[in-house]
Amino acid sequence: MQDATSILLVLCLMGSAGTCIAAQANDPNQQSAIQKQESFEIIKSIEFEGNEKFKDHVLRERLGFELGDRLDPFLAEGGRMTIAEVYRKVGYPSVKVSLDRDRLADGHLYYRIEEGPRVQIGSIEFEGNDSFGDGTLRQVIKIKEKKWLLWPYHFTEEAIDADVDRLREFYYGRGYLNYKIEAKTELSEDGEKMDVVFVIEEGPVYHVAQIVFSGNTRFTDEQLREDLESRENAVYLKAEADRDARKIEQRYREIGYVDAEVRQSVKFTPEVKENLVILTITVKEGRQFRIGRIDITGNETTKDKVIRRVLDEYDFTPGELYDAKIAPKEGNGRLEKYSQRAASADQVMIRPVTPESGDPNTKDVRVDMQEGMTGIIRPGIGFSSDNGVMAQIIYQQQNFDIADLPDSFGEWFMPWRTFRGGGQRFSVRLEPGTRYSQYSVGFADPYWRDEPITFNTLGQSWKRFRESYDEKRLKGAFGFEERVDEQWRRSIGFRAENVGVSDLDFDAPQEIRDVHGNNQLYGVRFGVGFSGVDDIYDPGQGRNVNVSYEQVTGDDAFGVLEGGYTHYFTLHEDVLGRKTVLAGRVQAGTILGEAPPFERFYGGGTSRYGIRGFEYRGVSTRGLQTNVPNPVRKDPIGSDWIFLAGAEVTIPLVGENFGLLLFTDSGTIDTGSYRLSIGTGLEIKVPQVFGNTPIRFEIATPLLKDEEDETQIFSFSGGGMF
Template identity: 50%
Template sequence: MGRQVRSSWYSGKSAPDSRMLHSCPIHRKAIKEGKMAQVQDANKPCPRALIEVAFLVAGMMLHLDIVAGATDSNQIDLVSVPGVIIRSIEFIGNKHYSDERLHKMIGIELGERYDPFLAESGRRTIIDVYKKVGYSFVQVSFDAVQAGQGRLIYTINEGPRVRIKQIKFVGNRAFSSSTLSKVLKTKQRTWLVMPGYYSEQVLTEDLEALRGFYYKHGYLGYEVALDKQFTPDKTGLIVVFKISEGRPYQIKEIILTGNKAFPTDQLVGMLRIGVGQRYKKDMVSLDVKKILDLYRQKGFIDAQVNHIPRLSPDVNDNHVSLEITISEGRQFRIGRIEITGNDTTQDKAIRRVLDEYGFVPGQLYNAKMAPLQGESLMEKYVQMAIMADQVLIRPEVPADGEPNRRDVRVDVTEGLTGLIMPGVGVSSDHGIIGQLIYRQKNFDITNWPRSWSELFSMKAFRGGGQTLEVSLQPGTVVSYYSVVFSEPYLLDRPIGLDLVGSSYRRFLESYDEDRLRALVELEQRMPDGWRRILGLRAEAVGVINLDYDAPQEIRDVEGTNDIYGIEVGLGLTKVDDIYQPHTGFRVRGSYEQVFGDFDFGLLTASASKYFTIYEDPLGKKTVLAASLQAGTTVGTAPPFERFYVGGMGKYAVRGFDYRGISCRGLQVFDPDSDPNLVPRYIDPIGSKYAVVANLELIVPLVGDNLSLLAFTDTGTIEDGHWRVSAGGGIQIQVPQFFGSNVPIRFEYGVPLVYSDLDETRRFSFTMGGMFR
């Protein structure tokens, strides 16, 4: 007796022709509904799966049921039936995942028509998710017969869950096993800490990561193989990486090809790597980027720079010829600049940002600042200046077809730039501060409202790129109220104007301090990075509510003190990103002459230097920031104008309290007080000078929004003793309105060197924007 093969497919579908089944040797004598399919070779066995696949390719839902007793083994009896609706989805044998989770994973819903493709895809999905969590021997099947009747039943045999018992490295000499293990995502099981489940996908990725590690460190002749050894009960796995390192390859010569605009000597001089050094892919890639940046900065929009390490045909020669290939393309100058999408923002608010950075018609198209792929510094600078949701800058072929010019299209997507914001700020230096702030970051003082609705809908006073902020910030320690107006381009030139009116009260150690302040500051930004500074201030400083034992230095200035200051300064900024620098430096020095109730001077200087220590393939940069702050009084300054060190402020030495490093004043008691009281030096009265240095390492964990911090701080005041602290923390940049971020910092600093009179505080934090 032969066998009979019965099948069914949804009505209305066409049967496959013989070309689709040419590899199947079963001869079909007839297919009902007039669909014929002849297959040539009937002498070979026909796999059932092959028939299924062929029919599925034709778009038919085929189910095969082989029944003993048929008389013609080469006959397939095809019966047309209506489409099957899935009435139930069941899972049998699953323990690790619930029915609900598995149902979501497979993506099949009740009431849908049964599709074998989707059912098979669901089966494979279940296998994949089980294997990712360590069930390497999982088996999943579904009943095709039941599925054809509307019941989709998956039977799961989970098998044992495999843990990584041990990870071995064999043959490694240049790098220790602990170093190589840090490259891997797969981790060995650690009791109660690391479960160490086996994932075939992750282990495959680890193998490639290990190979990439050796390659980028110059071991171009490496061989890395993987050996997996399961325990007899299949619950454990020993992973063995077999490594043949070979020798590190050195650069024999550097060959530049394709460069015409710049001489070879100039380009080679830009490279950090050189002949005789070990070939390191990451370092070479950074050098290649330097060359590419040079070309793009000089108008070569389409420039491409690549490198190829060419090995010697002699397998015993561990030298490479480093070939850097350059495709320059054409050099372009900027033509017409068209701005679109700025319904509210004035063109000039955008153009003056472009003007400041030389992105103007007639100049070379700086594709380093505005590359083809977007996400550029120029886009960021324009976006921050007008607080747009998005800014796109793209070159375009000019209408007249000029081959050496590219027009520029600036597409602006405007966003919400004005808002009334309630909030709360918390800081270990300033306590809890409530905040009610009106802020318009694209303010235009000339755009007066034409109706009340324009005023309250934030459509008035908008579009000029200025800033207006009205801030009410009452607090438990500090209360601050201010009105701030900023014009970044005074007279449409790169001159910043800040007008500030503020009222401030702070509860200090032995008295309360009130300040009523008016400030005018001008800063001219020069094309070469230099900045000229002029500032004027007038303040009424109240020293009130003195403690009974306040030092004499505080008693001498009790009441209201009127002071006026004129400041002149000079600065220089050379950073890669003015908002978030990764390389470069900033320096600033100024002198302020103060007069009024007191006559003295304030000489201050600051410097910051940024180093990119490491950049990962995703562009996240680990940055080392070094900074120096110094200041001294010229003449006799009152305590409220002297220098205080400690906390998280301008003169920050973490690990110490706010104003915790200071000269101390001797207690002064009233004559009627207890005669047994002994005066002590307790309350700070400030120092004539202060010097503070900070070194901070910022390691990004999640983009630039979550970073790990490590720091060391040192500082001194007029007592001549240096203080030193060290510690770490985390920084969280919380995205807020207007494209800006509110920094949240948690830091733990340990005082290593300190004075007996210093006040220490190991844990410091700040959450929310503070006052300026």
């Protein structure tokens, strides 16, 4: 009534006679007087009275107009309602805002605000929830009761309505299709708390009487039933049926049905008392297309072949069926992500377009690229729980081209203008540190000779202060990995290394003393791997398997056999497509023969054989002290074999770059008992800066440990994928 009367007053102000009398207004501030509206009045001032929660400048920003704008009574009244809405959205349900009508005629906007109390959520109760406990439903809703030192949740009508919708979606998704849910609220006597009761009529659980397909001509009903999760006579689960529809849609799209759409719906059977529904999966197939011409635009520096090699590897080439599963017309497909990573671009979009030839069975492809900053010269300071503090001078070029030579002598000293655009990787790292110092030059070509073969080479020198000695290595290595198809990999690598062991402690174990000085190593490694995941960079489903063997000769001769298995499960996918993923891991390694201590296995930390909650190299066989009267096993000398097992859940927090980690790590070596830890952490992904490896901050607590182990609660790493 208040807002309706205000609008009536505004209409009167704008009348041709210029005056109007409004009677029977509820608010005395809105009782009209004879007012005069000038033809081109402007806003001369905007003032507020009674606003304690928000400063004047904050409210002015919300109004949508400012000083000097033409005075519009409609906008002025809209501003009053906007201010009231701003307050209601942060928990002031009884706020009152009025506009001084006398000043309005002279171009002055004067808003009087009676904020009232800010209302908190009091108690939250549920009635009629026979199938699900209060604790379960409290996890569904967003409003919360105040607990201990936590911030209170303030009442808004929008929040209550949103939670009612969440409860409705929860029940509907579990087969309760005839529910009734509403919220009742009651304000406390002091006006500061709002008690909320969700009244629920669950109704019966509905089962699927029949699954019916409609619109499918390419596949028979029997073929489409093969991968369905939904079953006749089972409870109707909306999420399950939605997944079935997506699977069928992907099945069509991967064989060229670019415009295929699949939807699921239910309708009640005539036998109402039996609580049955008919699940209908409706298919709009569209036409099947092959790929015509592929045009790449926006790549001023990057060569076309950087993108085309990725498309070729996934058979996305002219003449092939248009695989709209990996390159959907809506965008955000795997092929876009892989192309973006290959070129280190800010964005890559792959879209089907109608061919100029007019061929009704063909779609041309347009690849639009927005190039990014690929070269970085980064001085700074780095740190990690394993390596300590390091000064850094790093040059990285994520889109390197070894064939792009400088055109002049001066360009040799401007690498950011040359050696770019080929999709290769090049880096120079100078990192002196407190515990670990390294200097390296690395080069990698993911498509060696334009084939799906990765060639990489590394020259490296590093020094680390170990527990009872100093270790210095000079290393040269190169290797090849061939991607046989989308899943299988085979690799071979070579290394030559000089390992220097010096500055031994007076009580260093005999195993360390035996390798004092320089040690020459030469190794050749053979590997085979299988990658059956849905996304090679952010897997949510599938498994990775790898096995390798390295034969080492030189001053010592031994073999190293290693293997690992990781399985990924998507536990939940939100409306934005962000996935909560569970990853389970098993990893093991063993030495064949007699290996020196610096080539054996060490557990703990965040390294390859990390067990979070334990120090780097904190899980190891210990060597007996020398040169002391009562020697004990003190310093690590490595283990001949190691076994690790663990699980980790990654929950998206903000966008696609921040995730919450929940994990458990465990393992054992050739000495001591079984180790186990649990923990949590934060994962940050910035591929444009840090490449394909995330930054992680983690806290872990050991539950099982050996008395000789060294523990560590907090860890930080720039490590690889779990």
